[in-house]
Amino acid sequence: DVKVTQSSRYLVKRTGEKVFLECVQDMDHENMFWYRQDPGLGLRLIYFSYDVKMKEKGDIPEGYSVSREKKERFSLILESASTNQTSMYLCASSFIRGEVETQYFGPGTRLLVL
């Protein structure tokens, strides 16, 4: 079974803090994704990566950055957390770009920014 893990299930941070969310997958997937999920909205793509050291902006990259130094690990960074970044953050991974492949999700990190 594919396993995608995220570093924290719940996180509370203060405005202006730098926040790191880590995601690790164990199936050698090329693609990794960071989404945020808010009530009444669909999943919104923040950043994605098709390979190590590669990253591409999704629909809402402002206020976020990412890092993919190793194939299995994809980190989301909030440079200076703000209250409007309070959300559920979901990491996902999948196979090769251009092929229709299922995305597998981690359990999510519920972030509260005070």
Next chain:
Amino acid sequence: GQNIDQPTEMTATEGAIVQINCTYQTSGFNGLFWYQQHAGEAPTFLSYNVLDGLEEKGRFSSFLSRSKGYSYLLLKELQMKDSASYLCAVMDSNYQLIWGAGTKLIIKP
């Protein structure tokens, strides 16, 4: 713009059948996914349709009509554990997933 529409909430009775609809307008189409998400948990894959017609998988079936931009997820013999949100997502011409807001399904005894 790209848009996925599905009802916000539905209620059904244990043992019954429920149909959750999804309509979409996207730039290109490379398939439609249904995911199930229990409260506080990760979405999990249910089905994928790329050709018109009905795909059956146990108690769950998914239907697609590309000409109408329409899909539905059919759940039969409902069980209490089916209480969850059901997410519809379409893969566009760039192989990006466009997500609906999800339908919260409440099952009553």
